Amino acid sequence: MQTHENGATAALLPAALAAVIAYAVYVVTYNVYFHPLAKFPGPLIARMTIYWKAYVECIENLSFCHVLVELHARYGDVVRIGPNELHFANPKAYHDIYNNKNRWDKEARLYKSFNEDRSSFGFLTYAEAKNRKDVLNRSFSQAAIEGAESLCVEKTKALCTAFERQSKASKSADLYFAFRCMTMDMIMTFCFGKPIDAVDAPDFKAPILVAMDASLPIFIRFKYSDLYKNIILKCPPKLSKILSPSTAGLVDLQQLLLRQINDLTNDPEKLKLLPHNMTIYHRLMDAEAYRNKTVPSAGSLYEEAQALMFGGADTVGNTLMLGTFHLLQQPDKLQKLKTELSEAWPSLNGPESKLRDLENLPYLNAVIKESLRLSSGVVSGLLRVVPPTGVTIGGVAVPPGTIVSCCSTFVHYNATIFPEPDKFVPERWLESSDLDNWLVAFSRGPRMCLGINLAWAELRLCFAHVLRKFDLVLEEPVQDKLPFRDTFLPYFYGPHVRVNMRPVDA
Numbered sequence: 001m002q003t004h005e006n007g008a009t010a011a012l013l014p015a016a017l018a019a020v021i022a023y024a025v026y027v028v029t030y031n032v033y034f035h036p037l038a039k040f041p042g043p044l045i046a047r048m049t050i051y052w053k054a055y056v057e058c059i060e061n062l063s064f065c066h067v068l069v070e071l072h073a074r075y076g077d078v079v080r081i082g083p084n085e086l087h088f089a090n091p092k093a094y095h096d097i098y099n100n101k102n103r104w105d106k107e108a109r110l111y112k113s114f115n116e117d118r119s120s121f122g123f124l125t126y127a128e129a130k131n132r133k134d135v136l137n138r139s140f141s142q143a144a145i146e147g148a149e150s151l152c153v154e155k156t157k158a159l160c161t162a163f164e165r166q167s168k169a170s171k172s173a174d175l176y177f178a179f180r181c182m183t184m185d186m187i188m189t190f191c192f193g194k195p196i197d198a199v200d201a202p203d204f205k206a207p208i209l210v211a212m213d214a215s216l217p218i219f220i221r222f223k224y225s226d227l228y229k230n231i232i233l234k235c236p237p238k239l240s241k242i243l244s245p246s247t248a249g250l251v252d253l254q255q256l257l258l259r260q261i262n263d264l265t266n267d268p269e270k271l272k273l274l275p276h277n278m279t280i281y282h283r284l285m286d287a288e289a290y291r292n293k294t295v296p297s298a299g300s301l302y303e304e305a306q307a308l309m310f311g312g313a314d315t316v317g318n319t320l321m322l323g324t325f326h327l328l329q330q331p332d333k334l335q336k337l338k339t340e341l342s343e344a345w346p347s348l349n350g351p352e353s354k355l356r357d358l359e360n361l362p363y364l365n366a367v368i369k370e371s372l373r374l375s376s377g378v379v380s381g382l383l384r385v386v387p388p389t390g391v392t393i394g395g396v397a398v399p400p401g402t403i404v405s406c407c408s409t410f411v412h413y414n415a416t417i418f419p420e421p422d423k424f425v426p427e428r429w430l431e432s433s434d435l436d437n438w439l440v441a442f443s444r445g446p447r448m449c450l451g452i453n454l455a456w457a458e459l460r461l462c463f464a465h466v467l468r469k470f471d472l473v474l475e476e477p478v479q480d481k482l483p484f485r486d487t488f489l490p491y492f493y494g495p496h497v498r499v500n501m502r503p504v505d506a
């Protein structure tokens with residue numbers, strides 16, 4: 001028997017459906033014809049809805065920075081890739097967006113997806129990020145890194161010892177994981193004063209790194225679904241692992257960092273027991289370092305740790321791996337670097353080259369710049385929101401509130417600036433210092449990389465120690481390019497580069 005209520009519901013449902021459809025038609029019509037960005041070209045579906053980007057990244061599983069290359073070939077220098085979003089291909093636009101004068105906000109959907117909203121990396125506004133970076137800058141300044149040289153050398157040598165062990169056991173090493181182990185040990189020591197000795201993991205497969213690696217493609221989905229993100233990151237760990245076994249490693253990583261932070265926040269006296277008396281957490285937990293004399297919440301400290309792990313480990317690891325891979329492909333360039341290193345550091349039994357010495361080695365620096373160019377740091381667009389005044393980017397007027405970006409790959413792979421951009425040519429950096437203006441791997445402006453000095457120190461020391469002390473030989477031939485997918489950082493999904501290493505005569 002049909003009740004009165006059932007009849008009313010039956011009548012309301014079509015009305016509600018009609019209202020939803022009418023609203024969707026209104027939004028789409030507005031976005032396509034009346035939106036302030038209506039005149040900018042781009043795929044029709046991208047102009048209608050942000051879910052086109054979600055479809056491309058999460059369903060088609062395409063690498064967005066590669067999709068952008070095709071879009072610009074079709075639509076020109078400026079492409080509308082969402083109802084409210086523009087991407088610029090002209091490298092000059094990069095400097096219009098990311099420069100010291102601009103204090104534009106980071107875009108919420110992208111930056112909240114990392115679950116580090118209360119960290120130097122995740123704060124959306126310039127002011128909040130500046131407060132935190134003012135505290136951290138002292139730990140990452142050039143002087144601080146020089147002061148921590150012995151710690152950096154210790155971690156680099158631990159990697160060399162692990163390589164020796166592999167060599168004695170006639171085993172090859174996975175360069176992708178080996179370099180990441182070193183960079184992870186480095187940042188954990190800087191943060192908490194205790195390394196996790198990742199370099200000692202069998203075949204360099206430290207569980208924390210394997211977990212971080214597996215989590216990269218998953219972060220893409222977090223951008224488009226808070227629910228999915230919260231199920232994985234905010235549910236009780238056991239439940240999260242049952243609901244999503246593929247992200248169990250990420251949950252383990254979270255738990256490890258949480259334990260470290262809780263240990264320190266529950267008992268700050270423990271800081272005194274740490275071997276290095278000036279870790280990043282000594283600084284972060286010193287109320288005097290803050291303008292408001294208040295130490296951030298444990299949650300914020302956790303998020304800072306996660307930001308430093310992801311920001312500091314994979315980026316340097318990728319650069320070392322990619323640079324070594326290209327050097328192995330081009331023995332003449334490898335030999336040139338080895339000769340420069342041997343001249344600066346003639347005997348392995350004699351005094352070691354210091355960071356200061358390495359800073360003055362032109363070919364080493366050129367190799368690092370070329371490795372940074374080809375690995376590009378972060379390959380996704382670093383999304384920024386145009387302030388209420390509106391701006392001009394690449395000669396084009398852009399209305400307030402628009403989300404804008406120019407991926408670093410559009411600068412680093414620009415054939416006019418870098419002829420034969422796919423080739424590894426360190427020499428190009430020796431020919432003109434003007435080129436430095438186009439090295440944007442660390443980004444530019446107030447939100448540029450906090451860890452740039454540490455990164456350069458790690459890169460110089462690691463290339464120098466490994467290549468001075470070992471002859472590396474590819475275990476088996478590999479393709480001449482390492483394919484990657486845009487997962488914010490580049491995610492190298494092909495077979496890993498494996499090398500056999502032989503210690504060289506002292």
Ligand code: HEM
Nearest residue numbers: 120121311312315316377382441442443447449450451455
């Ligand atoms: C080759 C090495 C590295 C590269 C290429 C690199 C690249 C970058 C880039 C492109 C950004 C800007 C991100 C954005 O705007 O969203 C950034 C920010 C950041 N990086 Fe690095 N990075 C490297 C190493 C490091 C290291 C070693 C650390 C420290 C442990 C670090 C910590 C950070 C932090 C905290 C930020 C956030 C800064 C902010 O938003 O104001 N990075 N990095």
